[in-house]
Amino acid sequence: MSSSNRDNLFASPLGNIPSFAFDRSVVEVFPDMISRSVPGYETILSHTGELADRFVQPDSQCYDLGCSLGASSLAMAQRIDGRHAKIIAVDNASAMVEKCRGIFADYSGNTDIELVHDDICQIEITNASLVVMNFTLQFVPLPQRQALMEKIYRGLNPGGCLIISEKLSFEPAELDDLLMDLYHDFKRAQGYSDLEISQKRDAIENVLIPETMDTHIKRLMGCGFQSASPWFQCFNFCSLIAIK
Numbered sequence: 001m002s003s004s005n006r007d008n009l010f011a012s013p014l015g016n017i018p019s020f021a022f023d024r025s026v027v028e029v030f031p032d033m034i035s036r037s038v039p040g041y042e043t044i045l046s047h048t049g050e051l052a053d054r055f056v057q058p059d060s061q062c063y064d065l066g067c068s069l070g071a072s073s074l075a076m077a078q079r080i081d082g083r084h085a086k087i088i089a090v091d092n093a094s095a096m097v098e099k100c101r102g103i104f105a106d107y108s109g110n111t112d113i114e115l116v117h118d119d120i121c122q123i124e125i126t127n128a129s130l131v132v133m134n135f136t137l138q139f140v141p142l143p144q145r146q147a148l149m150e151k152i153y154r155g156l157n158p159g160g161c162l163i164i165s166e167k168l169s170f171e172p173a174e175l176d177d178l179l180m181d182l183y184h185d186f187k188r189a190q191g192y193s194d195l196e197i198s199q200k201r202d203a204i205e206n207v208l209i210p211e212t213m214d215t216h217i218k219r220l221m222g223c224g225f226q227s228a229s230p231w232f233q234c235f236n237f238c239s240l241i242a243i244k
């Protein structure tokens, strides 16, 4: 199957809806799923490359945490060829890693990309000038998030940069409902039916746990980052940058 398969995983009535998982069926439609489900995904990817160009130092390491099929790694690699920097791309879903291995095998640039099949909460982070976590923290169990962010902070070199892209929740509940409605309008405009939207929502409800912007900023500043700010937001999706 090609990587451009259309996502119709939730198009037929499913009865008992299983919890969302990054399994083989998701992997086969993943590029289409993420580009039609995350407003601003392409903008965030291209600016991940732009930020790599600005922040990646010679002989340092870049991390792509929750790399899926390597889109963020490849966006970074394009901009840092010739800097003797290494990209370490990490994912814990076997089906993702298997497919990503084939994608990286076709990569012909000069930047060294290492693919690691592991839990991002278990790996070591060292000598990092850039850490990218695009739409991954939201899947990490809440009790593990603080320790993960502290580890990232310790692994970054002074002046290093963290990019975190996430789905957000909002307070009060009325505002959260409004942003969610706008997001569902976006999904409809991308060709998803009401059935697809509601079944996907049920499947992902207890798997993707969003937090508020305030929670993200407070945690980043509490870890010791010099500064932290959103640089992009569309409806309830955002990308933040934090500088050590």
Ligand SMILES: C[S@@+](CC[C@H](N)C(=O)[O-])C[C@H]1O[C@@H](n2cnc3c(N)ncnc32)[C@H](O)[C@@H]1O
Pocket: 022, 034, 065, 066, 067, 068, 069, 070, 071, 072, 090, 091, 092, 093, 096, 118, 119, 120, 121, 133, 134, 135, 136, 139, 140
């Ligand atoms: C929405 S996708 C990320 C998209 C990707 N960063 C991109 O830019 O295309 C989330 C990924 O995070 C991975 N993931 C979730 N929790 C993880 C963990 N604890 N350790 C490693 N990978 C994780 C999932 O397997 C999935 O591939």
